[in-house]
Amino acid sequence: MKQFGIFLALVFSFNSNAQNYPSKPVKLVVPFPAGSATDQVARLAGLQLQEALKQPFVVENKPGAQGSIAAEFVAKSAPDGYTLMVTTNTPQAANVSLFKKLPYDPVKDFEPVVRLSTTSFMLMAKPDFPAGNLKELLAHVRSQPGKYSAGYGSAGSQVSIAMMKSMGKLDVVEVPYKGIPQTVTDVLGGTLSFTFVDLSNALPQMKGGKLKGYAVTSEKRTPLAPDVPAMAEELKGYDLIAWFAIMAPAGTPKEVVQLLYDVSAKALQKNEVKEKFAFIGTDVAPMNPAQLGAFIKSEIAKWAVLVRQAGIQPE
Numbered sequence: 001m002k003q004f005g006i007f008l009a010l011v012f013s014f015n016s017n018a019q020n021y022p023s024k025p026v027k028l029v030v031p032f033p034a035g036s037a038t039d040q041v042a043r044l045a046g047l048q049l050q051e052a053l054k055q056p057f058v059v060e061n062k063p064g065a066q067g068s069i070a071a072e073f074v075a076k077s078a079p080d081g082y083t084l085m086v087t088t089n090t091p092q093a094a095n096v097s098l099f100k101k102l103p104y105d106p107v108k109d110f111e112p113v114v115r116l117s118t119t120s121f122m123l124m125a126k127p128d129f130p131a132g133n134l135k136e137l138l139a140h141v142r143s144q145p146g147k148y149s150a151g152y153g154s155a156g157s158q159v160s161i162a163m164m165k166s167m168g169k170l171d172v173v174e175v176p177y178k179g180i181p182q183t184v185t186d187v188l189g190g191t192l193s194f195t196f197v198d199l200s201n202a203l204p205q206m207k208g209g210k211l212k213g214y215a216v217t218s219e220k221r222t223p224l225a226p227d228v229p230a231m232a233e234e235l236k237g238y239d240l241i242a243w244f245a246i247m248a249p250a251g252t253p254k255e256v257v258q259l260l261y262d263v264s265a266k267a268l269q270k271n272e273v274k275e276k277f278a279f280i281g282t283d284v285a286p287m288n289p290a291q292l293g294a295f296i297k298s299e300i301a302k303w304a305v306l307v308r309q310a311g312i313q314p315e
Helices: 002-019 037-053 065-075 089-098 134-143 155-168 180-189 199-207 254-268 271-279 289-309
Strands: 026-030 057-061 083-088 110-119 121-125 149-152 173-176 194-198 212-216 242-249 283-287
Touching (some): 026 037, 037 057, 037 083, 037 199, 037 271, 065 083, 065 155, 065 242, 083 089, 089 155, 089 289, 110 289, 121 199, 134 155, 149 155, 149 180, 155 173, 155 289, 194 199, 242 254, 242 289, 254 271, 254 283
Parallel strands (some): 026 083, 149 173, 149 194
Antiparallel strands (some): 083 242, 110 242, 110 283, 121 194
16 A cells, blocks of 8 residues: 555655646757757747746757767656757667667657657758759769769668669768768868758858759658759659657656647747748748657658668668
């Protein structure tokens, strides 16, 4: 009886804490560096949560191992709603096929909260790259096997390069990075020939004239950059998008998950919030916890096909 009483007290305490949530700052763990698309999405989403729930939502960047370091950290954190992850298709879906073994389970170790938005990538090089358009770039790179290098800082950018190599019959040296901002820096500095950049980082570079955008990875052109062709216009069937979502450790109280979803979904309906997401190169695309859970399972299967078709061997 005494043990049962202790159990009831713990349950009551847990439920009481859930009802008072949040009563202290919440950590938003980001699996990529500051300045990355995920970082920008996290700060925007965190601001909306902070305004609605009257507690700080603090972004903490933990880059490395294609997001696995952050994912493992959050998976092993207390399931109390005070450590969340703003994740992407990389740690939550693609890593299953990119690594032989993961230190976390992207389904069992997490509680889906909300999908926030989607984006695509843009193939970018310096303005003086010897090709005026995508067709010329593919032909030029194909004519000089092994001369050019491409950097990637996420599963999306890695698979984008591998798909371009496979479908375009190109011989390109691939270079891994902790995040996409670093690949941009090295393309600007001349260390890398080109890279695939998420739209949040690509659009400012293109508008500033620092890098030239050759194509986007979505099946069709994006309204965010209507003058840039889709890769599929030269490589038929090429189609890849990335997404952003909030996840909590498995076992997080349902009331907390529901509250976080409700606040996020309400914010994502506002025109000014949609405009802010568009400004950083992402399209608002909310999903509730159940939808997100099913979506992630389907994405794991989808990315397995993409990784296999791109010819990537698990590390």
